[in-house]
Amino acid sequence: MGPRPRSYSADLTPPWKKRQPAPEVPAEPGLVVEEPGTGFCGAVIRCEAGTVTLEDRFGKHRVFPLEPRGFLLEGRVVTLVRPASAGPVRPARTASGSVAVPGARARVARAGRIYVEGRHDAELVEKVWGDDLRIEGVVVEYLEGVDDLPSIVSSFAPGPDARLGVLVDHLVPGTKEWHIAESVTSEHALVVGHPYIDIWEAVKPAALGIEAWPAVPKGQDWKTGVCRALGWPSENTGAVWQAILKRVGSYKDLEPELLGRVEELIDFVTGSGGA
Numbered sequence: 001m002g003p004r005p006r007s008y009s010a011d012l013t014p015p016w017k018k019r020q021p022a023p024e025v026p027a028e029p030g031l032v033v034e035e036p037g038t039g040f041c042g043a044v045i046r047c048e049a050g051t052v053t054l055e056d057r058f059g060k061h062r063v064f065p066l067e068p069r070g071f072l073l074e075g076r077v078v079t080l081v082r083p084a085s086a087g088p089v090r091p092a093r094t095a096s097g098s099v100a101v102p103g104a105r106a107r108v109a110r111a112g113r114i115y116v117e118g119r120h121d122a123e124l125v126e127k128v129w130g131d132d133l134r135i136e137g138v139v140v141e142y143l144e145g146v147d148d149l150p151s152i153v154s155s156f157a158p159g160p161d162a163r164l165g166v167l168v169d170h171l172v173p174g175t176k177e178w179h180i181a182e183s184v185t186s187e188h189a190l191v192v193g194h195p196y197i198d199i200w201e202a203v204k205p206a207a208l209g210i211e212a213w214p215a216v217p218k219g220q221d222w223k224t225g226v227c228r229a230l231g232w233p234s235e236n237t238g239a240v241w242q243a244i245l246k247r248v249g250s251y252k253d254l255e256p257e258l259l260g261r262v263e264e265l266i267d268f269v270t271g272s273g274g275a
Contacts, residue, residue: 022069023076026083027052033071033080035064047082057132111162112269114140115152117169120241121199125167128251129262136270149191150183158188165265168193190268192261197222199258203244207253 025031027047033054034041040062042054053063064070068079114133116122122142126133133140143152146168158164166184168177171193181191196202197216200223205212216225227234251259 022079024081025073025078027066027080028083031073033073033078035062035070036072038062040064044080047080049082052080112138112158112164113156114138114165114167114265114269115143116140116167117143117146118199120245121167121169123241123245124199124202124248124254125262127245127248128254129266132266136266138266138269146177146180149180153184153186153189156189158186160188162188163269163271164189165269166191167261167265169199170195170197190265192264194255194258194261196255196257200226200241200244202255202258203248204253204255207247207249208244 027044029044031044032042033044040054040056042056042062044052045055046053050066051063052066053061055061066080066082069077071078071080116125119142122140125140149166153164156164166189168181168191171177171181172195177193181193184191194202201213210230214226214229216222223237224234227237227240232240248254
């Protein structure tokens with residue numbers, strides 16, 4: 001009987017070239033991952049046998065199979081696995097309504113910026129969208145007014161990797177603000193606005209326990225007129241604003257005309273929408 005033939009492996013790939021298995025990560029509710037095939041990024045809201053359901057920041061749901069090396073977690077390829085106690089759990093949300101990311105680190109600030117008209121506007125944006133802005137690496141700065149907006153945009157020199165978004169008060173066709181906004185023509189700058197005379201009006205009256213914002217005669221300082229009409233101290237409108245701001249708990253306390261415009265600016269600056 002002759003010598004036994006040698007047994008060879010059918011896989012001739014050198015060990016150093018073989019694809020290493022991706023780490024397994026339990027698909028816990030709230031975990032934010034990206035499906036690289038579609039680019040869909042969202043938080044886990046449900047994990048069942050063989051599938052995982054993700055929800056993006058806009059509330060859109062997508063179901064994906066639990067395949068090996070099927071997702072990206074902070075840029076690394078991972079294999080999602082069903083956690084020991086899988087089940088539908090609603091993830092926590094930020095004040096803006098986005099899915100909260102426990103332990104998420106703030107991004108390095110982008111070159112792009114969002115400018116808002118006025119300190120009160122900036123404080124409101126920070127309170128409701130602050131968590132989202134830090135994760136996205138978006139810095140918000142405030143303008144004293146919009147008169148010099150064209151020169152400010154020119155000095156900023158917005159480009160594909162440094163987009164500029166601007167939020168303007170009382171942006172109504174035919175107004176001074178509207179004409180100034182129309183003069184900004186850069187494709188890498190987006191100027192949007194809300195219809196309110198002042199950012200105070202973007203807070204729903206119900207959040208403050210009033211029936212409606214009072215009408216103020218033209219030519220009279222709006223904040224002062226509002227305070228007098230409502231019996232609020234008109235000599236210190238800054239303190240009144242801080243009291244208003246404390247009553248804003250989340251996006252639910254703001255008018256949709258403001259919500260949509262701020263979300264539009266964040267999407268524009270981060271490259272998620274527009275341009």
